Amino acid sequence: MPSEPRGKVTINSNECKGCGLCVDACPPKCLELAPELTPYGVHPARYLGSACTGCGICFYACPEPGAITVYRMMPPPKSPATLSQEANRAATL
Amino acid sequence: MSDYRVIEAKSSVFFDRYERKPELQQQTHYCPGCGHGVVHKLIAEAIEDLGLQDRTILVSPVGCSVFAYYYFNTGNVQAAHGRTPAVATALKRSHPESIVIGYQGDGDLAAIGMSEIVHAANRGEKFTIFFVNNAIYGMTGGQMAPTTLVGQMSTTTPWGRRPSNEGFPLHMAELLATLEAPVYIERVALCDNKNIMRTRKAVRKALELQRDAAGFSFVEILSPCPTIWKMTPAEARNWVAEKMLPVFPLGVLRDRKLPPSGNAVPPQHSVAELLELAAPGEAPSTLQPPRAPLPGLAVNIAGFGGQGILLLGQVLAEMGLRAGQEVSWLPSYGPEMRSGSAHCHVCLANERVGSPLVEHPQVLVAMNEPSLRKFAAQVAADGLVLYNRDALPAGFSVPQARVYCVPASEIADRLGAAKTANMVMLGALLELTHALPAETALAVLQTKVRNPALLEINRHALDAGAERIRKAVPPAILTTA
Amino acid sequence: MRQLCKGNVAVVKGALLAGCRAYYGYPITPASEIAEAAAELLPQAGGTFLQAESEVAAINMVYGAAAAGLRVLTASSGPGISLMQEGLSYLAGAELPCVIVDVGRGGPGLGNIAPEQGDYFALVKGGGHGNYRNLVLAPASVQEMADLTMLAFDLADRYRNPAVVLTDGYIGQMMEPLELRAHDVPQPEKPWAVCGTPETRQNLITSIYMEPDVLEAHVRKLEAKYRQAAQAEARYELYCADEPEVLLVGYGIVSRVLRSAVDLARAQGVRAGLFRPITLWPFPSQALARAARRCQSVFVVEMSTGQMVEDVRLALDGRVDVEFFGRVGGNVPLAEEVCQELLVRMGMTVDWGV
Ligand SMILES: Cc1ncc(C[n+]2csc(CCOP(=O)(O)OP(=O)(O)O)c2C)c(N)n1
Ligand code: SF4
Ligand code: SF4
Ligand code: SF4
Numbered sequence: 001m002p003s004e005p006r007g008k009v010t011i012n013s014n015e016c017k018g019c020g021l022c023v024d025a026c027p028p029k030c031l032e033l034a035p036e037l038t039p040y041g042v043h044p045a046r047y048l049g050s051a052c053t054g055c056g057i058c059f060y061a062c063p064e065p066g067a068i069t070v071y072r073m074m075p076p077p078k079s080p081a082t083l084s085q086e087a088n089r090a091a092t093l
Numbered sequence: 094m095s096d097y098r099v100i101e102a103k104s105s106v107f108f109d110r111y112e113r114k115p116e117l118q119q120q121t122h123y124c125p126g127c128g129h130g131v132v133h134k135l136i137a138e139a140i141e142d143l144g145l146q147d148r149t150i151l152v153s154p155v156g157c158s159v160f161a162y163y164y165f166n167t168g169n170v171q172a173a174h175g176r177t178p179a180v181a182t183a184l185k186r187s188h189p190e191s192i193v194i195g196y197q198g199d200g201d202l203a204a205i206g207m208s209e210i211v212h213a214a215n216r217g218e219k220f221t222i223f224f225v226n227n228a229i230y231g232m233t234g235g236q237m238a239p240t241t242l243v244g245q246m247s248t249t250t251p252w253g254r255r256p257s258n259e260g261f262p263l264h265m266a267e268l269l270a271t272l273e274a275p276v277y278i279e280r281v282a283l284c285d286n287k288n289i290m291r292t293r294k295a296v297r298k299a300l301e302l303q304r305d306a307a308g309f310s311f312v313e314i315l316s317p318c319p320t321i322w323k324m325t326p327a328e329a330r331n332w333v334a335e336k337m338l339p340v341f342p343l344g345v346l347r348d349r350k351l352p353p354s355g356n357a358v359p360p361q362h363s364v365a366e367l368l369e370l371a372a373p374g375e376a377p378s379t380l381q382p383p384r385a386p387l388p389g390l391a392v393n394i395a396g397f398g399g400q401g402i403l404l405l406g407q408v409l410a411e412m413g414l415r416a417g418q419e420v421s422w423l424p425s426y427g428p429e430m431r432s433g434s435a436h437c438h439v440c441l442a443n444e445r446v447g448s449p450l451v452e453h454p455q456v457l458v459a460m461n462e463p464s465l466r467k468f469a470a471q472v473a474a475d476g477l478v479l480y481n482r483d484a485l486p487a488g489f490s491v492p493q494a495r496v497y498c499v500p501a502s503e504i505a506d507r508l509g510a511a512k513t514a515n516m517v518m519l520g521a522l523l524e525l526t527h528a529l530p531a532e533t534a535l536a537v538l539q540t541k542v543r544n545p546a547l548l549e550i551n552r553h554a555l556d557a558g559a560e561r562i563r564k565a566v567p568p569a570i571l572t573t574a
Numbered sequence: 575m576r577q578l579c580k581g582n583v584a585v586v587k588g589a590l591l592a593g594c595r596a597y598y599g600y601p602i603t604p605a606s607e608i609a610e611a612a613a614e615l616l617p618q619a620g621g622t623f624l625q626a627e628s629e630v631a632a633i634n635m636v637y638g639a640a641a642a643g644l645r646v647l648t649a650s651s652g653p654g655i656s657l658m659q660e661g662l663s664y665l666a667g668a669e670l671p672c673v674i675v676d677v678g679r680g681g682p683g684l685g686n687i688a689p690e691q692g693d694y695f696a697l698v699k700g701g702g703h704g705n706y707r708n709l710v711l712a713p714a715s716v717q718e719m720a721d722l723t724m725l726a727f728d729l730a731d732r733y734r735n736p737a738v739v740l741t742d743g744y745i746g747q748m749m750e751p752l753e754l755r756a757h758d759v760p761q762p763e764k765p766w767a768v769c770g771t772p773e774t775r776q777n778l779i780t781s782i783y784m785e786p787d788v789l790e791a792h793v794r795k796l797e798a799k800y801r802q803a804a805q806a807e808a809r810y811e812l813y814c815a816d817e818p819e820v821l822l823v824g825y826g827i828v829s830r831v832l833r834s835a836v837d838l839a840r841a842q843g844v845r846a847g848l849f850r851p852i853t854l855w856p857f858p859s860q861a862l863a864r865a866a867r868r869c870q871s872v873f874v875v876e877m878s879t880g881q882m883v884e885d886v887r888l889a890l891d892g893r894v895d896v897e898f899f900g901r902v903g904g905n906v907p908l909a910e911e912v913c914q915e916l917l918v919r920m921g922m923t924v925d926w927g928v
Pocket of ligand 1: 200
């Protein structure tokens with residue numbers, strides 16, 4: 001099984017104006033403008049489904065406040081034991 | 094299944110839905126690829142991260158960003174074209190705890206609003222301006238901006254901007270960096286990912302400085318306008334990099350703390366103290382009821398500036414006031430004062446004063462010859478003229494009035510204070526007219542002359558004027574001179 | 575306590591009593607003492623004084639302070655008032671209360687600094703763009719400079735609209751007794767203000783309404799407000815106005831001259847009376863029509879070439895003969911001059927008795 005990508009994005013086609021800036025900006029080139037038109041008459045951006053690193057660059061390239069949401073995969077949560085160990089270490093530093 | 098966490102999403106400082114917008118309430122009104130949207134996002138994110146949303150007041154300009162208040166869920170004030178820094182000045186001074194953000198385009202800030210931005214920056218107003226420089230007038234459809242590049246086409250520079258006709262692009266960041274007060278000035282650009290992140294940092298820093306009440310902060314943002322530039326969004330972004338950056342170099346032009354300065358702190362008083370209001374219940378004023386009804390008196394005092402003309406009139410009016418009369422004092426004012434002549438009209442009356450303009454004075458105090466010549470004819474029949482010389486000018490007479498020559502300036506010189514000639518005349522006037530009790534003159538002077546030695550000289554001056562009248566040659570002889 | 579006070583200074587004292595703690599302005603003769611008194615007094619009462627870089631900036635600072643919910647004052651004279659007209663239109667459009675004092679001087683252009691009443695049209699009829707009105711008060715004494723400034727703040731807040739104190743260089747520069755009383759001024763709640771607080775976060779101050787229907791609704795709302803003010807706020811003063819044969823009409827300093835002129839005319843056997851508008855907008859049209867009902871003529875005197883006289887003619891609607899006499903350039907008509915002119919127009923000869 002291919003390793004899961006570190007990030008992913010969702011694009012709200014209600015907000016996307018199809019300017020393509022996110023497509024240009026994405027380093028691993030995992031975004032494209034969709035061939036179909038939105039009701040506004042633009043080709044919205046969409047995620048190709050793999051290779052997103054969750055770098056967030058597309059978010060800042062996009063002029064629309066809510067068109068893009070970027071997610072990143074989180075490491076599994078730490079157990080309470082490790083947490084208190086870390087706290088102790090911090091306290092003795 | 095791994096756990097995905099949201100790392101970048103629409104800021105909570107934006108409204109969920111843009112309900113102030115008449116239609117398409119999910120999207121901004123900006124063109125696809127417009128820089129304004131990016132700047133909005135960076136500002137909203139900084140407001141959110143710094144926890145400033147409740148304190149923020151956004152001032153939107155006139156330009157494409159006139160509707161910024163559609164989007165920002167903060168306090169919003171919309172300002173006239175170019176006046177954002179003036180409006181922001183008063184907002185911030187009215188509510189120093191608020192975070193005031195001015196948002197302006199290049200026409201708004203660098204053309205029509207040049208004066209307001211320069212002076213707000215120069216005063217070090219403690220707010221932040223985000224200046225979106227897209228080298229063009231967007232909202233009105235592509236006319237030249239003060240920042241339009243040499244050779245750049247616009248609808249009002251059909252052959253490109255020609256320095257011989259339109260001059261050169263204005264460098265606002267550099268211009269403001271010549272001022273003392275600003276604490277932070279930086280120019281950034283939305284030309285690529287790296288520079289967008291620099292812009293993000295600059296926006297945040299400017300707001301942090303305002304949060305810390307550091308002073309005036311200013312970020313100029315070179316921003317694409319694909320629509321007017323007639324480019325794709327990607328081309329427009331490149332155009333910022335290729336054409337604008339060489340003209341508008343990026344960087345921090347100012348980053349420093351304001352040096353401490355010696356600011357005098359005004360004393361604080363209650364309004365009652367400031368206005369010398371009587372405490373509630375206190376007996377009204379210190380009026381001495383007049384012993385006998387005093388006669389009304391209309392006086393014209395004239396001479397040249399520096400002879401204490403206006404003060405003489407004020408003392409007379411104040412005396413009438415203290416005696417419970419209705420009074421008015423009307424001065425000549427403005428350049429007339431500077432050109433050398435000065436005069437004032439004083440009315441003392443026992444009922445409401447009608448016109449404060451004295452058309453026919455009962456008394457004319459003429460402190461020099463031109464005033465005598467100018468005003469003598471207006472004196473009422475049986476009126477009085479007090480003239481500041483030993484004798485009337487040769488061949489001059491005032492047939493309808495009694496003339497007293499009181500060389501007040503000479504007398505004052507002899508007293509060692511030329512400035513008190515006006516008080517010599519007052520002494521003479523009071524002695525002649527008995528219009529008001531002479532002792533009130535001194536009481537009034539006490540409130541105006543703080544120096545005891547000078548007050549004493551004024552007393553002598555009043556006495557000397559009165560004395561002169563008591564010993565005067567009958568005026569009939571003088572008027573026939 | 576009665577104090578001898580300059581008209582311009584009385585404005586600031588009245589403003590302080592009215593709870594005004596903010597002044598933004600630019601110096602100009604003959605209004606500068608207002609800025610100077612504000613500079614001295616307001617900061618001592620915890621308020622703000624700022625000398626702006628121009629009247630354009632000043633009026634927009636007034637806009638900011640009014641948006642922030644403060645009682646705010648500015649003052650100027652003709653040339654500066656011209657520059658403030660843009661701001662006045664925005665203030666009215668955004669429904670922001672504030673007080674503007676115009677200490678009138680001679681115009682047009684730089685004119686001179688002597689008193690004139692040539693700004694009536696500019697302030698009573700508009701001057702800025704769009705469908706709006708200023709509330710306009712015309713003091714005739716130093717006492718009224720304070721009293722009407724206080725009233726102006728109340729009216730401005732009541733109608734959420736700019737209020738103007740329209741006066742002239744003489745009233746501004748002259749000194750007269752002023753009596754001020756300590757009193758509690760209830761400061762009205764301004765839930766619409768933008769203060770940088772959680773409670774005011776949803777507030778928006780603007781004058782832009784892009785949709786024609788929405789803007790029309792907004793303008794109609796302003797119009798209704800103005801209609802209400804016209805009903806409720808007209809103020810005037812009468813002198814010797816019981817059955818006069820001729821009614822003199824003038825405001826501000828001119829009304830003082832006319833008072834003396836009425837006395838002179840009566841001494842000549844003419845039953846003259848005086849009608850003095852205190853509010854210029856709303857103009858006391860009904861009261862004037864009532865007062866002039868049985869008059870043979872109405873004699874309007876202004877320090878202008880005839881501005882308020884248009885409102886007098888509208889109020890009387892052709893029912894009474896309206897005569898006009900104006901002096902300009904900074905010349906203030908004298909009572910004798912007015913009386914003489916009046917008698918001549920009534921077909922009488924003048925006998926001054928001496
Ligand atoms: C007093 C006045 N003059 C002119 C206008 C018309 N006007 C509206 S926006 C604008 C220029 C805006 O350009 P800019 O500030 O660069 O903003 P942009 O639209 O490019 O974002 C002009 C001239 C106006 N609204 N008010
Ligand atoms: S987060 Fe980064 S990698 Fe993922 S789509 Fe956006 S730009 Fe591309
Ligand atoms: S940058 Fe934003 S608006 Fe433009 S195509 Fe991408 S998601 Fe759509
Ligand atoms: S015209 Fe230019 S500045 Fe205005 S919204 Fe469109 S792209 Fe943006």
